[in-house]
Amino acid sequence: MIIDDFITITPTGLYCVYGNFYLDPQQPVAEAVISHAHGDHAIGGSKNVYCTAATKTFMEHRYRKFAAVDFHTKQYHKTFKINDVTITFYSAGHILGSAQVLMEYKGIKYLYTGDYKIEPDHSCEPFEFVQTDVLITESTFANPETKHPSPVDEIKKLNETKANIMLGAYALGKSQRIIQLLNTHCPTKNVMVHHSIMPFIKIYEDFGMKLGSHKMYDRKIMKNNHEHQVYIVPPMVFHSYHKAINVVRAFASGWKNLQQQNGISLYISDHADWNAILETIEKVKPKQVWTLHGDGKQLKEYFNNRLKVKILN
Incomplete structure (x- = not known):
């Protein structure tokens, strides 16, 4: 059964109470899972930071000794656990080292995309479509009128x-x-x-x-x-x-x-546009979609009663 409050929004950032960790927190925390190294997703000062090796290197350059107390670098496709939640990183195609975060708890999969794009980009790892029960997607450009050109x-x-x-x-x-x-x-x-x-x-x-x-x-x-x-x-x-x-x-x-x-x-964007978000939903086959970092209203209207869309922000 999908847990409605598996991820909640707090003043500190996205919080998973079942694993007692934060996703891309906006303030230093004890346990931080970082999707990528852009400043609005990766701040310095947390105690334990879980991320890819490239993200660690970028953070160390930007924040020096204040990047983290301890880094726990993880490869794509290699599972690890934080308390009772099993986590696996998959490429998000946003920048070098960017990761989608697949979280598994009590048989249910929750996939946090972070920022992502699905179009080819030879300067970073390609996006991976990962099937999940809940897709937690950015919705920066979730507007039918937005289509990024080639x-x-x-x-x-x-x-x-x-x-x-x-x-x-x-x-x-x-x-x-x-x-x-x-x-x-x-x-x-x-x-x-x-x-x-x-x-x-x-x-x-x-x-x-x-x-x-x-x-x-x-x-x-x-x-x-x-x-x-x-x-x-x-x-x-x-x-x-x-x-x-x-x-x-x-x-x-x-x-x-x-x-x-x-x-x-x-017009060169590193985020998914409307069609890319729809293609992602089609290929990962979620039972529910939760939206972040933008306006999810038009996605909710588009899917109407066909798919549950919950707006987290």
Whole structure:
């Protein structure tokens, strides 16, 4: 029997009382299961942190000695237990090391996706469809009107201009994906990267991800070459140089508001859109769907009486 309160939302984050642990807590806790290393899912300071090896490495870079008291790194597909709950990690396809968390308790399976995407991405492990009784899915873009375009078609837009491009992208995950896409589909572009992104690139490469050619940003190169230079910068730098001259501006994101006032729109998202969420539900065959991190109302309306959809947030 599915337990309605197997996962509950508390001020500290998602809590599993039956295993006495938190999923992606927002405050330090004794037992934290971390899906991936983005700052809105992985904070420092918890006592015991269960995650993949890549997530551990990212957290150690970002939080240094305050990342955790003890890390317990787990491979995909290898089961472990926290109290009475059996847990297995599966790839979420979001960024390197991102994990779906399958929790089994009294014969019932509960699958927490964390952030995920199902489309191909050669900069990280591919998404895995895992059958479950309860799918606890992010619903960031759970809107029938939202359909992410092909990332290949989007990145190829950059071939339409010879001008230098300042490209905004999140330092962890997005930047590495963009480097890989540029190398594959924009061979005439010289890729340069802001210094704050370089440590994350090195971690990707240390874990065997081949992203392709890139260099640390060199102001002289940008100044002396007025064509075919792409400078990848984190959001704070991108927004602080909103009046940068002699460059075309682009920001890689699925959010429309981040495309405004840019020279090129670049709709590249690392989250599941409406069709991807429906495909995931179809393939994992849950008896119930619980939604997080967005608005699950339209999913609930879509399935009506065919499938129970519970909105957790």
